[in-house]
Amino acid sequence: MDQSRFGTHLSQIILVFLLGLMSPTTVFEAQFGPLLTPAQAPQARSQQELDAYLEIITAPAAHEVVNKVDLFASRFPKSELLGIAYQYQMRAFEQLNDFDGMLTAGKKSLLSNPDNLNTLMTLAPALANHASQRPDRAILLAQAEEYAHRALQGIERTQIPRKIPLEHWELEKRGMQGQAHEVLGVVAMQRGQLQTAIGEFETAVHLSPHPKGVQFFRLGLAFASAGEKSNAEKVLRRAAELGPDPVRKLALHELKKMTDRESAAK
Amino acid sequence: MIGRLCGNWTLPIVELLFFCLPSAPAQSTLNPSTPVLRVPIAQSPAADAAGNSEAGILELARQKRWREVAELAQKLSFKNPSDPAGFYWLGIARFQLQDSVGAVQALRSAEKLGLDTALFHEGLGLAYYGLNQFFLFEQQMEKASNLDPQDFRPMYYLGLYHETIKSDVAGALEFFDKATQLRPDDWKSIFQKGNCLEQIGRLKEARECYAKAISIVERSRVPFGWPFQGMARLLIGENPHEALGFAMKAVEVEPNEYSNHLTLAKVYERLGNLPEAIREARAAAAENPSSATARYALFKLYRQAGDHQASETELKMFEKLKTVYGPE
Numbered sequence: 030m031d032q033s034r035f036g037t038h039l040s041q042i043i044l045v046f047l048l049g050l051m052s053p054t055t056v057f058e059a060q061f062g063p064l065l066t067p068a069q070a071p072q073a074r075s076q077q078e079l080d081a082y083l084e085i086i087t088a089p090a091a092h093e094v095v096n097k098v099d100l101f102a103s104r105f106p107k108s109e110l111l112g113i114a115y116q117y118q119m120r121a122f123e124q125l126n127d128f129d130g131m132l133t134a135g136k137k138s139l140l141s142n143p144d145n146l147n148t149l150m151t152l153a154p155a156l157a158n159h160a161s162q163r164p165d166r167a168i169l170l171a172q173a174e175e176y177a178h179r180a181l182q183g184i185e186r187t188q189i190p191r192k193i194p195l196e197h198w199e200l201e202k203r204g205m206q207g208q209a210h211e212v213l214g215v216v217a218m219q220r221g222q223l224q225t226a227i228g229e230f231e232t233a234v235h236l237s238p239h240p241k242g243v244q245f246f247r248l249g250l251a252f253a254s255a256g257e258k259s260n261a262e263k264v265l266r267r268a269a270e271l272g273p274d275p276v277r278k279l280a281l282h283e284l285k286k287m288t289d290r291e292s293a294a295k
Numbered sequence: 296m297i298g299r300l301c302g303n304w305t306l307p308i309v310e311l312l313f314f315c316l317p318s319a320p321a322q323s324t325l326n327p328s329t330p331v332l333r334v335p336i337a338q339s340p341a342a343d344a345a346g347n348s349e350a351g352i353l354e355l356a357r358q359k360r361w362r363e364v365a366e367l368a369q370k371l372s373f374k375n376p377s378d379p380a381g382f383y384w385l386g387i388a389r390f391q392l393q394d395s396v397g398a399v400q401a402l403r404s405a406e407k408l409g410l411d412t413a414l415f416h417e418g419l420g421l422a423y424y425g426l427n428q429f430f431l432f433e434q435q436m437e438k439a440s441n442l443d444p445q446d447f448r449p450m451y452y453l454g455l456y457h458e459t460i461k462s463d464v465a466g467a468l469e470f471f472d473k474a475t476q477l478r479p480d481d482w483k484s485i486f487q488k489g490n491c492l493e494q495i496g497r498l499k500e501a502r503e504c505y506a507k508a509i510s511i512v513e514r515s516r517v518p519f520g521w522p523f524q525g526m527a528r529l530l531i532g533e534n535p536h537e538a539l540g541f542a543m544k545a546v547e548v549e550p551n552e553y554s555n556h557l558t559l560a561k562v563y564e565r566l567g568n569l570p571e572a573i574r575e576a577r578a579a580a581a582e583n584p585s586s587a588t589a590r591y592a593l594f595k596l597y598r599q600a601g602d603h604q605a606s607e608t609e610l611k612m613f614e615k616l617k618t619v620y621g622p623e
Contacts, residue, residue, distance in 0.1 A: 068460050070427035079428060080403060083396055188621040191585040198619060 071109030082110045085117050094121035095130070112141025116148055123151060128159050146187065149180040150208060157215040170216050177212040180205070200238045207236035207244070214247065223255040242271030246280050253287065262287065348374075352384045364388040372404075379408035387418055395425030413443035420452065429460060447477035451484050458487065464494045482511040486522045493525060502529050520549035524558045535565040546575075553583035560592055569600045587616035588623050 073079035081104060085097045098118035102111060115138035122130035135152040138145065156173035160166045184205050189198050214229030230248035234240045246268035252261035265287075268280040348371045355364045365388035372381030386402035389395075402419045420435030433456070436449040454470030457463040468491035474484035489504025508522035523545035530538035542559040549555055560575035573596045580589040590613035597606035 067427040067429075068462075070429075072430045073428055074430060076403065076431060076434075079399070079423075079426075079431060083400055087396060087400070189619055191583075191620055194584065195616065195619060 071113065073108070073110060078105050078108055078110070081105065082108075082114060085114055091121040091124040094118060095125070098134070112138050112145075115141070116145065119148060119151060123155070128155060131155060144179060144183045144186075146180055146183050146205065149176045149183065150205060153177040153180060153209065153212045154215075157212045157219070160216075161219055166219075170219055173212055174216045177209040177216070180209045184209070203236045203238050207233040210236065211244065211247065214251065218251060218254070223251060226251045227255060227257075240271075242268045242273065242276040242280070244268075245271060246276050246283075249280065249283065253283065258287065258291075349380050349384070356384070356387070359391070361388045361391040365392065368401075372401075377408060379405035379410040382408065383410055383415065383418075386422065390418065390422050390425065393425075395422050398422040399426060411442070413439040413446055413449075416442065417446075417448060417452070420449075424452075424456070429456060432456065445477060447474040447481060447484065450474035450477065451481070451487070454484070454487055454491075458491060464491050467491050468495070480511055482508045482515075482517070482519065482522070485511070486519075486525065489522065489525055493529065498529055502526065505529070518548050520545035520547075520552060520555050523548060524552075524555050527558050527562060531562055531565055535562055538562045539566065551582055553579040553586055553589060556582060557586075557589055557592060560596070564596060564599075569596060572596050573600065585616060585620050586623065587613050587620065590616060 073082060081097070081101050085094055085101060088094045088097055094117055098114045098121075101108070101114050105111065108114070115134045119131050119134040119138055122128075122134055132152065132155070135148050138148045139152075142148070153173050153176035156169045156176065160169040160173065163169055184202055187202075193201075210229045210233040214226045214233060217223075217225035217229055227248065230244065230251050234244045234248060237244060245264045249261050249265035249268055252258075252264060262284060265280045265284050269277045269284070348367060352364055352367050352371070355361075355367065365385055368381050368384035368388055370381075371378070372385055375381060382401045382405035386398045386400075386405060389401055390398035399419070399422045402415070402422055405415065406419065416435045416439035420432045420439065423429075423432040423435060433453065436453050439446065440449040450470045450473040454467045454474060456467075457470060458467035461467075468488060471484050471488035471491060474481065475488055478484065485504050486508040489501045489508065492498070492501035492504060505522040505526045508519075509526065512519045512522060523541045527538045527542035527545060530541065539559075539562050542555070542562045545552075545555040546559050556575045556579035560572045560579060563569075563572035563575060573593065576589060576592040576596055580586060580593060583589060590609050594606050594609035594613055597603075597609060
């Protein structure tokens with residue numbers, strides 16, 4: 030493995046995340062959306078408690094959500110709705126690009142509901158994405174890996190409300206599984222475990238109901254890092270075909286670099 | 296295990312609040328639109344101040360033009376923010392538009408401005424129900440009942456809650472019983488009471504309730520098939536030919552209700568008419584593709600008919616649906 034090339038590829042994978050090109054996370058409505066059984070719904074114990082909660086979920090701006098959740102937590106520290114409120118706060122921090130805030134809120138949310146797919150599927154890619162820039166990289170990667178595995182187990186166990194058609198769920202499920210495998214691929218890539226990374230990215234592409242350019246791009250980089258040139262070219266071309274533009278440019282750039290290197294070698 | 300779960304097939308779970316029923320005079324008494332349609336303008340606390348705007352809203356509400364009701368109510372609440380009427384109508388319209396969060400917020404504004412009637416609390420309670428906030432729902436129904444002890448609806452709604460959410464059939468029966476005492480001709484409460492009685496094995500009383508509900512429903516020509524289905528279930532063992540008539544009537548009245556087809560399939564099966572039974576079970580599965588029960592019925596019927604390939608396919612589908620959706 031060429032270390033410098035691997036490092037470049039890794040940073041490009043991270044760039045793909047930072048550009049927001051990760052396949053969109055499937056998010057179930059945190060509350061007041063479909064529940065398997067309504068009897069499971071957390072209950073507000075007073076009208077004031079629910080009023081405050083509704084203010085959170087209808088707040089128009091992310092920073093308002095953050096503040097309102099803190100206020101809610103201080104007013105109703107024992108609220109059954111608190112875990113979901115923290116989920117909203119986690120998403121708000123995500124919008125504000127506040128990784129530490131997002132991580133803190135997500136972990137608080139997981140205290141109430143350790144297997145919540147929304148939270149796991151939000152935190153796992155974020156952790157994998159940010160790990161390389163942090164001194165606690167190894168810990169964050171381990172957490173990302175753990176959350177991705179927990180999400181995969183949770184997806185298998187999930188029972189869905191009857192109003193969601195089976196076919197729709199099958200697609201959603203594959204999409205979510207694909208995302209979790211993408212995270213595992215990025216984690217493996219960051220650890221230099223290229224064959225594992227290739228396997229995970231291939232699984233992600235295979236599972237995705239409509240594979241995206243970015244997934245092929247990531248796989249292409251993993252192949253390239255592992256020195257599997259022909260596979261890399263094949264999937265990078267596919268990434269360029271599928272786009273969107275930022276991915277297309279990155280894929281074409283990578284293909285050009287590969288050609289240039291080949292010419293130089295001759 | 297499978298047999299234990301599906302041997303008797305499932306009892307129907309009536310859609311809470313009967314959202315799907317088309318409007319009819321007798322139905323409107325239990326339709327969520329009731330709070331809107333039943334409030335005479337003069338009874339509204341802010342009616343005099345609101346004047347023409349509220350009259351316009353009421354007319355739109357009668358026509359079920361809920362988006363326009365919401366727009367007008369919003370304007371009314373902006374124009375006169377100390378008047379609960381605008382917020383009340385806004386809440387009702389949002390509820391009808393399936394926006395329970397918006398409904399609760401608007402109705403709470405009306406409450407803070409002093410609105411405190413039985414109908415208002417019913418409406419707010421139903422909006423809480425829409426958000427799965429059952430603790431608050433119960434509080435509101437209690438308030439509504441205290442303010443108007445003769446109103447049967449809080450009892451009816453509480454009965455549905457106990458039956459469908461808490462799976463507390465005995466508790467539900469008490470509420471439906473109270474509802475029928477307050478309103479002896481309310482066929483939905485009578486049917487629900489019968490349904491609870493059937494579930495706890497008091498079949499003779501259940502049959503009386505279904506018969507009474509059927510009599511009222513037929514008299515008022517309401518498209519409500521549930522008591523026919525219930526009667527068919529009760530008769531299937533002792534008199535399947537009579538059960539057939541009721542099961543067919545249920546399908547005729549509500550052809551889109553999958554459980555009506557399923558009951559008819561079971562009656563046909565009992566009568567040894569497998570082709571018709573399969574046809575009806577297929578109709579049930581088509582009406583409700585997430586129903587594992589319909590698939591299990593098809594599995595059994597195909598097996599009896601000797602079509603092992605179709606039977607296996609249905610069994611696999613049954614298992615898949617049960618895994619994905621959980622028990623029915």
